[in-house]
Amino acid sequence: MEVIFKRPEALTATPTHYCPGCSHGIIHRLVAETLDELGLRERAVGVAPVGCSVLAYNYFNCDFQEAAHGRAPAFATGIKRVRPDLIVFTYQGDGDLASIGMAEIVHAANRGEKFTTIFVNNAVYGMTGGQMAPTTLSEQVTTTCPMGRDTSDVGHPIRVAELLASLETPAYVARVSAHRPHDIVAARRAIRKAFQYQAEGLCFSLVEVLATCPTNWGKTSSDAVEWLEKNMIPYFPLGELKTPGDDSVAGLTEGL
C-alpha cells in the first residue's frame, strides 16, 4: 500500500503538550516539512525560546539549543558565525521576540545574520498564563490588562514584520497566518522561501505567523479562529513585506 501522508522525518513521535486549538503544532509541522523537502534536517540547528514553545526541541528531530528568554537571535548569531555551513533557525513567540528580545531581533536582522526566524504571534503570553504581550490588540482582555488593553496607557500593539521590513538589510520578511487551510498553505510557502533563501546564502529572513491561543483568549478553538480572522488580520495584514532584491521599504507587495 502506498503511503501518501506521514509524519515528516524532521518531527519526532512525541505526544504534544500544546493545548487543543493551539497553532504551534501546525507551525512545527510546516517547518519540519520544509526541512525535509529541502534536505536540510541533518545540518539544521533550531533555537527554542522561552514561552510555550520552549519544548519545541521535544518535537523536532534535529539539533537544538534552548535559549535564554528573548536571546534566541543572539544564540543563532553565535552558531551561524562559527558554523556558516549549518542551517540555523529560531522559533520565538511574541513575548520572547517582541518584548524582552526586541533588541536582539532588531540587531540580528539589521546585521543580516544568515538565519531564519519563525515568529509566532498569538497576541498574548501563553506559558505564564495569558498576560499582555507587545502584540496584544487594543481593548483585548488579558490577566494584566483585565479591562482591555488601554493604548493611551501602554501604547499600541507592535507590528514586528513592518518594523523589521523598515530595515535595509533583511532579505525576506513576510506575515502569514495559520488559522485556515488556505492560509496554512500560504504560510508553508513563505516558510519554505525563508529556508530556501538561507540555504542559498542570503541574509536574515523572518516569517511572522499569526496564531490562535484559545486557552488564554478564553475561547473555543473555532471561536478563536473567528477572532483571529476578525481582529488580528485587520491590524496585522498578511503578505510579503520584503523580498530579496527589493529595496523598497516596508510596503506590502502582494498577498501570498
Add this chain to the structure above:
Amino acid sequence: MAKRLMKGAEAIGEAAIRAHCRAYFCYPITPQTEVAEYLVRRMPEVDGVFLQAESELAASNMLFGAAAAGARVFTSSSSPGIALMSEAISYIAAAELPTVFVNIMRCGPGLGGILPAQGDYLNATKGGGHGDYHCIVLAPASVQEAVDLTMSAFELAETYRTPVFVLGDGLIGQMMEPVEFKEGVVNPPPERPWATTGCKDRDPNLVKTLFLDPAALEVHNRKLAAKYREIRANEVRFERYNMDSRPETVMVAYGTVARICKTAIDFLKEKGHEVGLVRPITLYPFPHEELLAIARDEATRNVLVVEMSNGQMLEDVERATRFLKPISFFGRQGGIVPAPEEVVRELELLAS
C-alpha cells in the same frame, strides 16, 4: 623568543589567539576595549570570528550559541558589562559549556568609575548570576600572568566544561609589560560529541538548561556540585612570598594589590622586619588549606587582608582561617590604588 612590550588588554587578545580561540563576541567598555580593537584586526588573520554585539546581553548569549555549536570562544568586558552577562553565565554554567570570560574590573557600584578596583570578587567567585553554580576564577598580577592564565583558562574550561573567569583590575588591562607567548602550551580544542553541529549520522543533540522535573534538576545540580568539588581538590593555585621565615604577620592579597604588598614587604625587610604574603592565583577554588595551615602555625600572630574593595576576599580569608588569628583589613575604593607606603603604615600599626 623575544619579549614584546604589550598592553594587558592586547596581550589577552593575543593569548586567546595563541590558545586556538577563533571566536570573540564583545561590547565596548573601558578599561578593556583594547581587547576588541586588537582582535578586530587579528581574528581575520587566523580566519576567526570577531563580532561587536549590540549589548553585553547579546554578546554573552552569542558566546553560548557559538560554544554550544562547538567553537572555542571568549569574551571580555568590565564590571557593569559583566553584570549584564551574568544571565548568560548562569545558563552557560548550567549547560556546561566551555567558555572564557575576562573581567577587567573598574570601580562601582553603579556606573561608578573607570579606574581600577576589585569590587567584583564576590560576583565572580560566588556565582554572580542566579542559581547554584560556580566559575573557576583566575587572578593575574602581571601582563605576563594575564597571558598565561588566559591560555590556561581555555583548557580548564574544557577539562571541566565550565565558564572560567580571568579577573584582573583596570591596571592589568591598561599597563604595558614585556610578555612572552610560549608555544605549544595549549592543545587544540578536543572533540565535542555533545555540540549542535547537525545530526547527520547520529541522534539529534540538545543543549538546554530547563529541568521541569525537580528530581532531574537535583540530579543535575548534584553533578555540578561534584564537579566543583573536583575543581576545589585539583586546581588551587597560589604564590607564597617571604613565607619561609614563618613571619608573624601574613598578608593576603591578589592581583595588582599583591604586587604593592610585595614592595611593602621588600621595604620592611631592608629595615629588618619580616612580613609574608599569600597571593591566591585561583580565587575559586580558594586556597583554604594553605591559609588554615598558616592560621594554625604558632608563629603567625596576625593576618592582614589588602584589597581594592570594602572587604570581599576578606570573607573567604575569615572562613579559611576560622578566626584562629586576628584578621585586619586595609582597602581602598573608588578607583584609588593603595600605595606601598600605605601598606607599610598599616603593617607598622599592626606591629606596634
Add this chain to the structure above:
Amino acid sequence: MQDECKFAGFGGQGIMTVGRLLALAGLQAEREVIWIPSYGPEMRGGTAYCTVVISGLPIGSPIINTPGSLVAMNRPSLEKFAPTVRPGGVIIINSSLIPVSVPRDDVDVLEVPCNQIALEIGSVRSASMVALGALAARSAIVPFETLCEVIESEFKRKAEVARMNLAALERGAEVAREKPRFEPPAADA
C-alpha cells in the same frame, strides 16, 4: 636599583609615545620594565601622563607616587607633580610652554625649550622627543644609544619621522650636556 620617570602634559603632545619608547629601550637593555598610563576622563583631551619603571629586579608596585624623574610638558603637570619627585631626581621642564621653574634645590632641574627646538627641526610634534633626549642624557635611566636604536626600529617605515625624532633626541641631549652637573646640597646645610 629601580628608576621611575613620569611623563606629563596635554593629550596630543606625544606623552604616551615617549613613555613607551623609554620602556622599549629598557626592555632592549634587558631590564624589567612597566609602562603605566593615566587612563580616565583626562584621556579625552586634558592632562595626560604615564609612568615608566625600569629595574634590574622584578617590579612590584605599579603605583609610583614619588618618581625619580619627571618630564613636564605643560604648566599644570609641573605644578601637580614637581613636589612629588624624590630628592636627587631629575625634572625636565618644557620652557617653551612653562614660564616658571621649580623652587627646589634638592633635585636636578633642567629647562629645555622643547617646542622651539622641535620647530627648528621641522615639526612641533617632536617636542616630547626633545625632552626624552634631555632626560636620557641627564639621567642614566637607559643608554642613549639604545634609545636611538629603538626609535630607528619603531619608525623604520617612516624614515622622515625617524630622522626628525633622532635629531630632536640629540638636540635635547645637547642642551642637557651643556648644563653643569647637578650637585645636591650638602646634607648638613
